[in-house]
Amino acid sequence: MAPLIIKVCGMTEAENIRNVEQLDVDMIGFIFYPKSPRCLCEIPAYLPVRAKRVGVFVNESKETILMYADRFALDYIQLHGNESPGYCRSLRSSGLHLIKAFSISQSKDLATVSDYKGLCDYYLFDAKTSLYGGSGNQFDWNLLHRYSGMTPFLLSGGINPYSVKAIREFHHPKLAGIDINSRFETAPGNKDVERIGKFLQAIRTGETAG
Numbered sequence: 001m002a003p004l005i006i007k008v009c010g011m012t013e014a015e016n017i018r019n020v021e022q023l024d025v026d027m028i029g030f031i032f033y034p035k036s037p038r039c040l041c042e043i044p045a046y047l048p049v050r051a052k053r054v055g056v057f058v059n060e061s062k063e064t065i066l067m068y069a070d071r072f073a074l075d076y077i078q079l080h081g082n083e084s085p086g087y088c089r090s091l092r093s094s095g096l097h098l099i100k101a102f103s104i105s106q107s108k109d110l111a112t113v114s115d116y117k118g119l120c121d122y123y124l125f126d127a128k129t130s131l132y133g134g135s136g137n138q139f140d141w142n143l144l145h146r147y148s149g150m151t152p153f154l155l156s157g158g159i160n161p162y163s164v165k166a167i168r169e170f171h172h173p174k175l176a177g178i179d180i181n182s183r184f185e186t187a188p189g190n191k192d193v194e195r196i197g198k199f200l201q202a203i204r205t206g207e208t209a210g
């Protein structure tokens with residue numbers, strides 16, 4: 001199994017960010033959506049140095065995204081709302097690297113994905129719920145076998161400590177990584193570092209600790 005990109009999303013506190021980064025994760029996400037319980041209110045005293053910084057936005061203005069991208073030196077912009085292909089093109093022309101999220105509950109939810117071809121570095125497939133993201137809900141990953149595009153994707157939505165077997169058994173030529181969030185929290189915005197460490201060990205080696 002090729003190494004998966006590991007993204008830990010919704011972080012807010014300096015020491016917690018530092019400790020999660022030391023687990024050798026690839027991306028750390030910061031949520032700039034005011035209605036999220038994980039919304040980053042102020043700049044933490046520590047920001048990732050090695051892991052890529054991802055800013056998560058929901059239907060946000062270009063001006064605001066550019067401001068945060070500059071202030072936080074964001075490596076990727078994750079668009080988790082109803083952003084159009086034209087909007088993605090416009091952000092990309094400003095030099096931003098994009099991850100576009102899609103909410104999935106049935107195969108027809110994949111219909112619009114091809115409209116974003118060539119505009120995003122990654123897609124992210126999340127469960128469709130009444131929330132934009134961070135629901136902790138999973139969707140049927142088998143639906144993704146209908147996805148035949150070229151853009152690599154991150155698997156997301158309710159991934160939890162018991163998802164190891166399903167992740168290791170899920171194969172898709174464009175699966176690039178996984179995104180973990182609310183199912184690894186001690187409180188919104190604060191991640192359980194020990195639990196993530198054990199989970200990553202199991203994902204990487206197939207072995208569970210203890």
Ligand SMILES: O=C(O)c1ccccc1N[C@@H]1O[C@H](COP(=O)(O)O)[C@@H](O)[C@H]1O
Pocket residue numbers: 009010029031033036037038056058080124126132133134135136137156157158159179180181182183
């Ligand atoms: O986490 C949030 O509060 C959030 C709010 C608005 C948009 C995206 C959000 N998080 C993203 O949601 C997915 C799935 O999270 P979960 O594992 O189901 O909790 C993840 O990609 C986060 O980046």
